[in-house]
Amino acid sequence: MLLVYRLLDSGNGEKLEQIAGFRVRRQAAQAFWDCSLSKEAWQTVDATHVRSKKGGGYWDFHRKLPPSWIVEWGGFQFKAKLTPFGHIGLFPEQADNWSWLKKVISERGELEVLNLFAYTGGSTLACAQAGARVTHLDASKGVVSWARENAGLNNLSQKPVRWIVDDVVKFVKREIRRGRNYQGLILDPPTYGRGNQGETWKIEDDLLELLKSLKKLTPNLQFMLLSCHSPGFSGLVLSQMMRQVFNMDSIETGEMVTASERMPLPSGVFSRWSLSCSAL
16 A cells, blocks of 8 residues: 555644655745644654755755655645755645546546646546646656656556646747637746746746747637746736636635645635536
């Protein structure tokens, strides 16, 4: 039986997680409350992430861990790995969005879906499993390879997925020139990022223009999921950008939350929309 992900506790700016057989401690800036578990529980960990003042950081290992291992979450298997930036290979707070994606796509049949800033592919797995044709794009070659491994773990390697390493803005401009057409959009943009050829991304400067470009690729848009973890970007902010660019109404917004037996942990926001099935 595969071991799953669990959020054990959070508080005082940190979270305590069980990632299959290993327990780790890392930052959670939004956890302003006190921890629920004992000090001893928080000290009994396999690794603690230490953040650098210059960004990124490192893991303080309390025992030797394998380079990677398998964990189950949200109905999928993922390769877990501790990165210097404090990532683990999945965003547990996205699980509800994966369920939403599967439901929307299964009601509509085969759709062409564009997943940008796609990381290790949780949303891609959900879309492919539900029957969509997916274009999975991230600027990091290593991360795209990681996502392909996750597809293999879930017996989805033969599904129609295009795995692309590229700068998002440049790729979208080329797709417009090619006359491509997508019916589904998924974006989880970072606050700041750098492309594979040194291109820079700043969400406050670049997101709105990207959405305007994406409108040209989606004359028959049937669903859209936009999420982020950037300070200042609430669900309402995202929904108003979507409403203005795509002329949408009935947009659902909310906080992304990682479930826990104790305190559920808010971790970013989402805004999502789907065309009513009666309008198809």
